[in-house]
Each structure stands twice: as C-alpha cells, then as structure tokens.
Amino acid sequence: MKNIAIIGGGACGVSVFIELFLKITSMDLTGKVSITWFEKNKDLGYGLAFGTREEGHLLNTQADLMGIYADEPDHFAEWLKVHGGKKREEVKGQGSEENAYTARILYGHYLAEQAKKYLKKSEKVGLRVNAIHAEIIDFDHTAAGYILKDHAGKQYECDFTILCLGTPKPNTYKEFLKYELYIDFPWPSEPIVRKLETDIGHVGVLGCSLSAIDTVMTLEDHGYKGKILLFSPDGLMPRVQPAGHNEVERKHLTIKNVHQYKRKFLKRINTKALFRMYRKDVEHNLGKKVNWKSLNRIGKDAFKLLKKDVEEAGTGGDALMNLAYSLRYDASKIWMGMSTDEKVKFMKWLGPHWAINRHGMPLYNAKRLLHLMENNTLKVVPFLQEVKYNGREGKFSIRCADREYQVDLLINATGSPSKLEEMNTELVGNILKKDIIKPYPAGGAVVNERTMQLMAKNAGDGLFALGHLVNGQLMDVNAIWFNVKTVKLLSQEVIFKIQQDAVS
Structure with a gap:
C-alpha cells in the first residue's frame, strides 16, 4: 500500500x-x-x-x-x-x-x-x-x-x-510587527476590519498591485471614509480587464516563430527577440507605429491612466493588453523554453509591465477605484524610498521621491x-x-x-x-x-x- x-x-x-x-x-x-x-x-x-x-x-x-x-x-x-x-x-x-x-x-x-x-x-x-x-x-x-x-x-x-x-506571506518590514497599527498581510481581512472600529486617520498601503486593490476594497466595504495612500517603488497599477477582449491577430509572437528562431540561430529565444515580436504584433493590430517609450507607466499619474483604462475596457480593451491575454496558453510554453539567465533578464526589464497587462483587475473594481480617486480619497504615490515608525507621534513615515507622508495605519500589501x-x-x-x-x-x-x-x-x-x-x-x-x-x-x-x- x-x-x-x-x-x-x-x-x-x-x-x-x-x-x-x-x-x-x-x-x-x-x-x-x-x-x-x-x-x-x-x-x-x-x-x-x-x-x-x-x-x-x-x-x-x-x-x-x-x-x-x-x-x-x-x-x-x-x-x-x-x-x-x-x-x-x-x-x-x-x-x-x-x-x-x-x-x-x-x-x-x-x-x-x-x-x-x-x-x-x-x-x-x-x-x-x-x-x-x-x-x-x-x-x-x-x-x-x-x-x-x-x-x-x-x-x-x-x-x-x-x-x-x-x-x-511576504517577510518584508518585519521590524514593524511589534506595532499595533501595522498589519503584515491583507488576508484574512479581520485584522483590518477590527482596526477600523477605532478612530483611524490616514491609511497607508504598501503596494499598488492586485493585493493592494483588495485592501482598498476591504476598507471601503467596511465604511472607511478617510484618505488611502498606495505606496510603491514604480506606481504601476494593474490594467483593467474588459468584459470581453477584442480579437487580435498574432503573426509574429507565435510558438511556430519561436521554434523557427531556435532552428535559425541554434539557441533559445531571448528577451530582446520576444519583445521585438510583441511590438511587431501590437503595431500590426493598430495599423501604425508606436512610440514605445511613451507607454512606460512607471511613475506616471495613476488617476489619468486608470481613467483611460476604464474607458478602453468599456470598448473591449487596447491591443497592448489584448495581445498579452491572447498569449494565455502560449506564454508558459515560451517561458519554459527560455534560459534561466533570460528569465531573470525578462523579469528585470519587462516583468512589471508584463504583469500589469497580463494580470488586470476586473472592470467592476476599477470603476470603484476611479470613483475614490475622483473624490480625492485614494492616491497612488510612486518612488517609495523608505518606511519608518515615528514613535513620538505614533505614526508611520513614508518617504517618497516627492515628499514624506504620515499615515496612522500601515498595511503591507506588497504581494507574495x-x-x-x-x-x-x-x-x-x-x-x-x-x-x-x-x-x-x-x-x-x-x-x-x-x-x-x-x-x-x-x-x-x-x-x-x-x-x-x-x-x-x-x-x-x-x-x-x-x-x-x-x-x-x-x-x-x-x-x-x-x-x-x-x-x-
């Protein structure tokens, strides 16, 4: 047996x-x-x-x-x-x-x-x-x-x-575990909900990805009306999934072409070649050349980007995101064919932008976030530099590129x-x-x-x-x-x- x-x-x-x-x-x-x-x-x-x-x-x-x-x-x-x-x-x-x-x-x-x-x-x-x-x-x-x-x-x-x-759970910011107004993980949500039963001023959330979005939903669903600040090194929020993705045609970034690359050069596909194929397919579907530097979202105004994404999601999404979703079943096969060094390089160069396009948020939640931003309740702050506890005031200080922020409750939603x-x-x-x-x-x-x-x-x-x-x-x-x-x-x-x- x-x-x-x-x-x-x-x-x-x-x-x-x-x-x-x-x-x-x-x-x-x-x-x-x-x-x-x-x-x-x-x-x-x-x-x-x-x-x-x-x-x-x-x-x-x-x-x-x-x-x-x-x-x-x-x-x-x-x-x-x-x-x-x-x-x-x-x-x-x-x-x-x-x-x-x-x-x-x-x-x-x-x-x-x-x-x-x-x-x-x-x-x-x-x-x-x-x-x-x-x-x-x-x-x-x-x-x-x-x-x-x-x-x-x-x-x-x-x-x-x-x-x-x-x-x-992440093991980041372990030095704050001793403080009552620090929560090391958004799940389960009970610790957050219990804190809201007291008089909480500003809430700071470390991260602005899907985990951070769930944290915002918890706060709003339980009646929190104060300011919510999402702190992140890059300020990249997930893009918005449309109810139904517009069809896109992939002529370049295909399993067949990846295999032909290997036959031609006698080596595995690399990050540069993959990105080149991806760009060609996006431009093919748009019918025009793209200024790719302009699409770099790091540090850009999250409110303007979210508003644009919600509008595009309402009409089936854009080519950039739809192409990423069209790769759902092929991406893993391509990834397994890459060398370890190229995987590390991909994650360093393209990983954050790939993640926000491939793993978007539901349109329903995106509209809720947009409403909070329009009411000046929610803000994404990029270029996080340092987090420390101010014992004299009983608050957390978060230093970013623009200035230093003070929050009463700090939640670690940096993701797994x-x-x-x-x-x-x-x-x-x-x-x-x-x-x-x-x-x-x-x-x-x-x-x-x-x-x-x-x-x-x-x-x-x-x-x-x-x-x-x-x-x-x-x-x-x-x-x-x-x-x-x-x-x-x-x-x-x-x-x-x-x-x-x-x-x-």
Whole structure:
C-alpha cells in the first residue's frame, strides 16, 4: 500500500486530490493506494485566497477559465448557472456567466462542494482517504519515504508528498510587527476590519498591485471614509480587464516563430527577440507605429491612466493588453523554453509591465477605484524610498521621491514574494535549510517542469509541488487554469511511479 500526502486544501489541493482519485479508481488501484490530506484551516477548498468573505474581493479571471478539472475549464461557469448565475449578489460584470467575475468566497463554496463530493465517492468505492486538520511545519526524506511533522509534534509517514501550499506571506518590514497599527498581510481581512472600529486617520498601503486593490476594497466595504495612500517603488497599477477582449491577430509572437528562431540561430529565444515580436504584433493590430517609450507607466499619474483604462475596457480593451491575454496558453510554453539567465533578464526589464497587462483587475473594481480617486480619497504615490515608525507621534513615515507622508495605519500589501528565502512560511524555511528544496534564480524552487517533481539534493524522488512555490521556473502559477493542467502532469507521474514500484 502506497500513501500519498497532500499538504494544503486550497484550490491546488482540491484539484490534485480529485485528479488522483479519478486516476486511482479508473486504473483499478483503489486497494493499492491511500491518501492523507492535510489542511490547517477548518474546511477544505477555501484556503487563504477563496476563504475571504469580503464582497469586493473578486476573482481576477472570468468564470469560464476557473473549472477545477483539467479538461473542463468551463465547469465552474456551468456550476454557476445551476447555482443562481447572474442573479447572485456575488456575481459581478456584464454579459453571461462565462464572462462574469465572482466574489472569491463563491468560488470557495464551489471548491468545498467538489472536495466533499469526491471524499464521499472515496468512501463509496473503498479508497482510503484521511483528511486531517493540521499544519505540517517540517518533514524529512528517508530511505522509506517521507516523515511529516505537524505543529503539535505528531509525525506521519508517506511514500509521496505533494506541496500545495498556496499564497505565502511576504517577510518584508518585519521590524514593524511589534506595532499595533501595522498589519503584515491583507488576508484574512479581520485584522483590518477590527482596526477600523477605532478612530483611524490616514491609511497607508504598501503596494499598488492586485493585493493592494483588495485592501482598498476591504476598507471601503467596511465604511472607511478617510484618505488611502498606495505606496510603491514604480506606481504601476494593474490594467483593467474588459468584459470581453477584442480579437487580435498574432503573426509574429507565435510558438511556430519561436521554434523557427531556435532552428535559425541554434539557441533559445531571448528577451530582446520576444519583445521585438510583441511590438511587431501590437503595431500590426493598430495599423501604425508606436512610440514605445511613451507607454512606460512607471511613475506616471495613476488617476489619468486608470481613467483611460476604464474607458478602453468599456470598448473591449487596447491591443497592448489584448495581445498579452491572447498569449494565455502560449506564454508558459515560451517561458519554459527560455534560459534561466533570460528569465531573470525578462523579469528585470519587462516583468512589471508584463504583469500589469497580463494580470488586470476586473472592470467592476476599477470603476470603484476611479470613483475614490475622483473624490480625492485614494492616491497612488510612486518612488517609495523608505518606511519608518515615528514613535513620538505614533505614526508611520513614508518617504517618497516627492515628499514624506504620515499615515496612522500601515498595511503591507506588497504581494507574495517570489524567492523561497523571502516566503514567510515555516515549512518552506525548514525544508530549505535541509536542501529538500532548491532555489531557482528567477524565483521559487527548482522543479522538473514535465512532472512537477521537486529537484534538490535531499528531495528524494517522491516530492512534488504546485502553485506559487514553483513561480520562477514556470509562469502563470497563480492561475487556476494553469495549475489544473499541471495537476494532470503531476498525478500522471505519481501513478506511473506507483505502477513501476508494483512491477518491480
């Protein structure tokens, strides 16, 4: 009997459990495999991302790409139709259920329902599944497999370990943890809400990406009327997703052309060549040359840019953003074909602008932000230089290029860190010290991208990972559609290894 341990019960954990169940049962392995599933929260399916009950915390991807099954991306949209569809308060946006952006808690309900469904199926078919409410904080690899240890010191043995750890906290600004008016992470939202019960003046938010936008939604949804300042080194806000993207034609930046580049030059595609192809496609779709320097948004007026983006989103979006979205399924393939050095170079040169175009905010939330900016309630301040605590006044001082700002409440919404050593996760820290996982230069851990097996000195051959933990070597690891596709690869490899062990 082989035991598979799944660590984490969020979206990735649910997806890998269901895919393993389907493979185990369909391949007549029910009596040869057991599963132990660990989740520190009370309920399976929600995790940090989809357990938030804030109505302004919306999915950043439309419903028809959020199915939890690898070969059924529209499953969530179909589920939504059966469960009230556009009539529900949690469903935002125009158009059909397929194009809707729902509250994250609704997606959490969907995941929880699927998890319960297949746990019951496991009982019915006789597959041994033990769902344990515990947090795994450490493990070791031995000749016999893996020994996991939870927060209470209890140990568990398994043959395979699958890490589905979800979104890690950043460990930046740790020096402020001792101050009552500092919040180190926007989720869960309860610490922010509790602070609003007192008399809070200005609120400062570190960051202006999707995490910061969720923070603003929390503040407004709970009646905060004061000033909100978003501080960022570059001042780049995510662009706005239209209800439906205008069609674009890609003639240059294609998988075929990337492969032809390799045949012609006998080397992998580089950052400059990719950007050249991208520019050609944008200009082809616009029918004119573009002044690319003028499109650099770093430090530009966020209000004017947001207003422009909202207007363009209302008519299907612009070529720059629509081209990025048209690369949804090809970008990961191209990324995996690049050298490590070129990945690092891409992230340094183009990463911030790629991120805001490829991972935009829902139009519904963009309009709310624009309203706050028009009322002079919300402001984005670029060129963040220094943050310190002013003990005499009991305020935080944030120095930027233009001047120094004072805020009463400071919230760290800088987003999840990419490097392993910057992830504020006890388990990651412990296994990193033991060389059970190995850092990848562009972020995350080294992984066999064909199988999702982690590759490190002391990893063994039964350790796998999904999601943010492998964010550097792979792209789109925070997207459900991408993760469920990699779940398919991972589960195939695990079952293959089990079958090989049975033969030998």
